[in-house]
Amino acid sequence: MVRHSSRIELSLGALAANLRFLDILTGSKCEVVLVVKANAYGHGVTEIVPMAEKAGVRRFAAASCHEAQLVSEVCSEKAVIIIMGILYDEDLAWVIENGIEFYVFDIVRLRKAAEVARSIGGIASIHLEVETGGNRTGLDRSDLTEALRILRENPRHLRFAGLCSHLAGAETLAATFRIRKQIEQFEAIRKRVQKGRMRPEKIHLASSAAAITIPEVAYDLVRIGTAAYGIWPSPDVQNLYLTRTTGRNANPLSRVMCWKTDVMHTKKVAKDEFIGYGTSFQAPREMRIAVMPLGYANGYPREMSNRGHVLIRGRKAPVVGSVNMNMFIVDITHIPGVRVGDEVVLIGRQKSNVISLRSFSEFSSALNNEFVSRLPAAIPRQVVR
Numbered sequence: 042m043v044r045h046s047s048r049i050e051l052s053l054g055a056l057a058a059n060l061r062f063l064d065i066l067t068g069s070k071c072e073v074v075l076v077v078k079a080n081a082y083g084h085g086v087t088e089i090v091p092m093a094e095k096a097g098v099r100r101f102a103a104a105s106c107h108e109a110q111l112v113s114e115v116c117s118e119k120a121v122i123i124i125m126g127i128l129y130d131e132d133l134a135w136v137i138e139n140g141i142e143f144y145v146f147d148i149v150r151l152r153k154a155a156e157v158a159r160s161i162g163g164i165a166s167i168h169l170e171v172e173t174g175g176n177r178t179g180l181d182r183s184d185l186t187e188a189l190r191i192l193r194e195n196p197r198h199l200r201f202a203g204l205c206s207h208l209a210g211a212e213t214l215a216a217t218f219r220i221r222k223q224i225e226q227f228e229a230i231r232k233r234v235q236k237g238r239m240r241p242e243k244i245h246l247a248s249s250a251a252a253i254t255i256p257e258v259a260y261d262l263v264r265i266g267t268a269a270y271g272i273w274p275s276p277d278v279q280n281l282y283l284t285r286t287t288g289r290n291a292n293p294l295s296r297v298m299c300w301k302t303d304v305m306h307t308k309k310v311a312k313d314e315f316i317g318y319g320t321s322f323q324a325p326r327e328m329r330i331a332v333m334p335l336g337y338a339n340g341y342p343r344e345m346s347n348r349g350h351v352l353i354r355g356r357k358a359p360v361v362g363s364v365n366m367n368m369f370i371v372d373i374t375h376i377p378g379v380r381v382g383d384e385v386v387l388i389g390r391q392k393s394n395v396i397s398l399r400s401f402s403e404f405s406s407a408l409n410n411e412f413v414s415r416l417p418a419a420i421p422r423q424v425v426r
């Protein structure tokens with residue numbers, strides 16, 4: 042196989058440690074569902090699913106039926122897959138036959154699930170997602186009685202696998218009031234449902250931010266993406282955790298991903314020359330530069346033009362000029378001895394320096410997830426200890 046212009050290393054130890062931290066935090070009765078949408082937040086679903094199974098994860102959540110299929114190709118027999126988002130009617134039969142669980146947030150889908158399950162002699166495992174104030178997907182309160190009636194009338198074809206909802210931004214402290222109201226709503230619905238004859242097998246509400254900051258809403262399952270990959274959901278969540286902890290476990294999350302490339306070319310540039318396209322960088326003195334073999338088409342964001350840093354020989358080299366489609370340039374004037382083929386760290390540690398994931402999002406919105414989830418699937422992933 043020919044070589045790719047960059048590579049991603051995935052740390053099994055880091056993933057296992059993050060999952061252990063979340064397990065301890067949410068208590069022994071609660072189980073982590075690993076959210077692996079968006080190619081496992083850009084980490085690579087093919088590698089992450091078997092790694093997570095080794096670390097004891099049994100449940101995986103995907104955003105779509107297509108993603109669920111990818112998970113089903115790499116998981117073990119024991120694994121449970123849940124589809125939280127888009128699922129087309131024509132895929133219902135496949136999903137039910139394969140025992141894949143799925144969210145239902147309207148009556149039409151619930152009836153259709155029962156009908157398809159009956160027609161193929163199977164049983165559809167559904168998670169009833171209820172509206173609590175997020176106003177995205179979620180069954181309206183006025184439809185709850187009808188939904189429970191349909192479940193009750195189809196015991197051989199509908200399995201009430203879960204009752205759930207999603208919080209609208211537990212990442213930010215500014216949303217605290219709205220989140221509190223959502224939790225109250227969810228509690229009211231949970232009590233109403235659990236009083237009836239149809240009881241859900243699992244109750245779940247929290248994703249990473251709520252699991253860390255409001256552990257009392259962990260219920261039976263927590264759906265964890267961000268934190269499992271070693272990414273803090275937001276500075277607010279990190280701060281809140283740090284102010285509450287005794288300092289014994291001040292840094293409980295470790296980055297799972299390390300992204301590397303190597304030097305493609307080096308050259309000298311005379312003072313006052315422009316570097317790369319346009320005039321965004323003019324050499325203030327004679328400089329040495331190194332050319333990187335990847336650009337925004339390969340996942341390195343254009344926003345890092347004249348802003349980002351990489352590590353070469355353990356030292357920080359700043360990006361100079363604009364990030365192009367398949368190349369960008371860094372200043373290595375201060376780093377002696379750089380040669381073509383030298384290892385370059387784009388994210389991760391090299392000797393005593395680190396390039397953090399957060400450095401990629403500070404310039405744009407506050408979302409680390411946007412950047413990682415866009416890392417191309419074509420970059421080879423390698424599992425390391």
Ligand SMILES: *Cc1c(COP(=O)(O)O)cnc(C)c1O
Pocket residue numbers: 076078125207247248249250264265266267268274
């Ligand atoms: C993405 C997603 C999650 C995981 O959220 P993180 O903040 O990454 O832990 C949980 N639940 C739903 C419904 C989601 O869409």
